[in-house]
Amino acid sequence: DAGVTQSPTHLIKTRGQQVTLRCSPKSGHDTVSWYQQALGQGPQFIFQYYEEEERQRGNFPDRFSGHQYPNYSSELNVNALLLGDSALYLCASSSTVLQDLDLYNSPLHFGNGTRLTVT
């Protein structure tokens, strides 16, 4: 059973460039979340996608955008890269279920991340 897979594993970009990171969720999962983990810090929530729409967003600028495809895979796009965008980007997948008229997620399963270095 394949877990969450992310590509590429490492990436080096120059300031001002754009980058696209990719994620395939664990089999059976329909929800994808993206996190940014700066060196020595805990992950910070960027956004979550469900049913091909952004369901919730953390405190990140519009330079960060995403997409989810019908097969539940997802992309994270970052435009106009800054040095401060250098970090490990983690994708996490989960299942969303309807319960008591609200949507709940199963525990997150994380991929190994993409290490982005901006020079």
Added chain:
Amino acid sequence: GDSVTQMEGPVTLSEEAFLTINCTYTATGYPSLFWYVQYPGEGLQLLLKATKADDKGSNKGFEATYRKETTSFHLEKGSVQVSDSAVYFCALTRLYNNNDMRFGAGTRLTVKP
């Protein structure tokens, strides 16, 4: 807003020593609490969780109890092994809703033979 405060590291222990990593939280309502572990070069793995007060999560010899009165979720293990060396993250979300998981800064544990 909701937040987690973790014991600062790094923590260095000898094999078979007792481990405690402190975690306290600030949240409205009744959050779910988690411990994740990150081994070198890997993503985060769920270690254990608790979803209501007085619940005890346990896995691989690790355990943590959800203490609402002290807003704490301390991680413990009675006898650590070299293979437990990793970074440990305490985290919370709203009950069953993992849309925006809040993580602590992480505690690096090194276990020496």
